[in-house]
Amino acid sequence: MKPFLRQQLEKYALRLQELEFLLSREDIMADMTQFLALSREHAEVTQIAGRYARYLQTEADAQSAQEMLTGDDAEMREMAQEELATCQAELTKLEDELQRLLLPKDPDDARNAFVEIRAGTGGDESALFAGDLLRMYSRYAEQRGWRTELVSESPGEVGGYKEVVLRIEGERVYGELKFESGGHRVQRVPATETQGRIHTSACTVAVMPEPDEAEAIKLNPADLRIDTFRASGAGGQHINKTDSAVRVVHLPTGIVAECQDGRSQHSNKAKALQVLQARIQEKERSERAAKEAALRKGLVGSGDRSDRIRTYNFPQGRLTDHRINLTLYKLLAIMEGDLDEVVGALRSAQEAEQLAELEVGA
Numbered sequence: 001m002k003p004f005l006r007q008q009l010e011k012y013a014l015r016l017q018e019l020e021f022l023l024s025r026e027d028i029m030a031d032m033t034q035f036l037a038l039s040r041e042h043a044e045v046t047q048i049a050g051r052y053a054r055y056l057q058t059e060a061d062a063q064s065a066q067e068m069l070t071g072d073d074a075e076m077r078e079m080a081q082e083e084l085a086t087c088q089a090e091l092t093k094l095e096d097e098l099q100r101l102l103l104p105k106d107p108d109d110a111r112n113a114f115v116e117i118r119a120g121t122g123g124d125e126s127a128l129f130a131g132d133l134l135r136m137y138s139r140y141a142e143q144r145g146w147r148t149e150l151v152s153e154s155p156g157e158v159g160g161y162k163e164v165v166l167r168i169e170g171e172r173v174y175g176e177l178k179f180e181s182g183g184h185r186v187q188r189v190p191a192t193e194t195q196g197r198i199h200t201s202a203c204t205v206a207v208m209p210e211p212d213e214a215e216a217i218k219l220n221p222a223d224l225r226i227d228t229f230r231a232s233g234a235g236g237q238h239i240n241k242t243d244s245a246v247r248v249v250h251l252p253t254g255i256v257a258e259c260q261d262g263r264s265q266h267s268n269k270a271k272a273l274q275v276l277q278a279r280i281q282e283k284e285r286s287e288r289a290a291k292e293a294a295l296r297k298g299l300v301g302s303g304d305r306s307d308r309i310r311t312y313n314f315p316q317g318r319l320t321d322h323r324i325n326l327t328l329y330k331l332l333a334i335m336e337g338d339l340d341e342v343v344g345a346l347r348s349a350q351e352a353e354q355l356a357e358l359e360v361g362a
Contacts, residue, residue: 001055001095004359008102009052016042016049048101055094062087103354108209109175114278115166115207119156120183122201127156129186129312130203132335134164137177139337146170151271152259158192165275167210174209179323179346181207182309189315198315202308208278219277225249228265248272255279324349 019042022028029035065087068080117133119126141148151165168177185202193199227247245260246268257276259268311320317331319342326345328334334342 001091002359005095005099005102008358009048009055009098012045012048013052016045019045048098051094051098051101055091055098058087058090058094062091099355100351102358103351106175106178109178110172111174111209111212112167112169113174113177113207113209114151114275115168115177115180115205116163116279117161117166118163118204118206119161120202120204122186122199124156124158124160124192125186125190125199126201126203127160127162128158128190129160129184129201130156130162130164131160132186133184133203133205134161134166136335136337136339137166137168137180140339141168141170141173141337143337144170144176146173150261151275152257152261167271174207176343176347177207178209179343179350180205184310184312185308186312187314188312206282208282211274211277211281219250219273223251225251226269244268246272248276250276250280253280253283255283321346 019038022038023035023042028038062084065080065084069077069084071077071080115137117130117137119130122129138148147169149167149169151167153164154162156162183202183204185200187198187200189196190199225248227249229245229247244265245258246265247256247258248269249256255276257272257279259271259275261268261271309321309323311318311322312331312335313320314331317329318327319331319334320327321342324345326342328341330338330341
């Protein structure tokens with residue numbers, strides 16, 4: 001194990017002892033707020049310290065097996081060799097787990113998310129590609145057992161979407177999808193192309209954590225303009241008969257959100273306000289990230305959605321993620337929602353970067 005990791009883990013072992021002492025004090029138990037805060041920390045520290053204690057025991061077992069290899073008994077040496085191999089495999093597994101546990105955690109990772117897809121350069125082909133991306137994320141969510149809900153849509157003239165917002169609910173949705181934010185470029189022969197030429201189009205994707213009700217930005221009603229209008233698109237007869245769709249404009253920032261998927265104006269207003277809060281928070285997050293990126297180049301850049309992060313090349317069946325130089329020749333499967341390899345590679349790249357930062361700061 002690297003020395004800096006061992007140093008960090010020793011600190012957790014000491015902190016566990018401190019927490020156990022504090023939680024046993026009567027004055028701490030009498031202060032419920034402090035007691036709950038320390039109890040939460042105790043649960044987190046126990047997980048790491050417990051894994052480290054197991055690592056140390058396995059390390060000691062490996063040392064004992066190593067010493068037995070020098071004995072004269074051939075049968076004992078064979079048993080020691082098997083024990084040593086088992087211990088070494090366990091140590092590798094435990095060290096990987098401990099590294100992950102030490103990495104800084106994004107509190108938003110556990111949240112549900114809004115996925116906003118907007119057509120960019122490329123006209124009708126871009127809108128069609130936005131529809132393909134919506135299908136890809138919807139299929140991926142289905143495979144993960146997540147629930148999806150179409151919040152708003154602006155259909156394209158020949159299909160697809162000029163803009164569409166999807167809400168995804170489930171375990172660690174934002175943590176898994178947050179690296180999808182950015183510019184997505186597609187290279188393919190459009191259905192309307194008569195001479196077989198490859199066209200390049202683009203869409204932007206923004207993945208925003210759903211705000212926690214207790215922590216959501218408080219919106220001043222005086223800062224909002226709320227308009228109602230008649231919804232368009234799929235939804236049966238009812239959707240076209242009443243002004244149930246709602247558009248909310250945040251006047252100080254100019255940020256707009258709308259919802260037309262629900263049957264009632266009340267539910268659409270609630271969803272639109274939720275999307276608006278998420279977009280305002282994402283704007284603040286992006287501004288903070290841009291300031292940090294000026295000092296240090298991060299894995300996903302500044303978070304600017306104009307950044308080109310990925311290319312989908314249909315003639316070659318190739319997907320390339322430019323941030324981590326990942327190229328996969330399984331594009332059709334990916335477009336059907338097989339995103340695990342892409343998501344896993346991006347997460348691993350971030351973890352490696354975080355670990356490097358921990359080592360520098362140790």
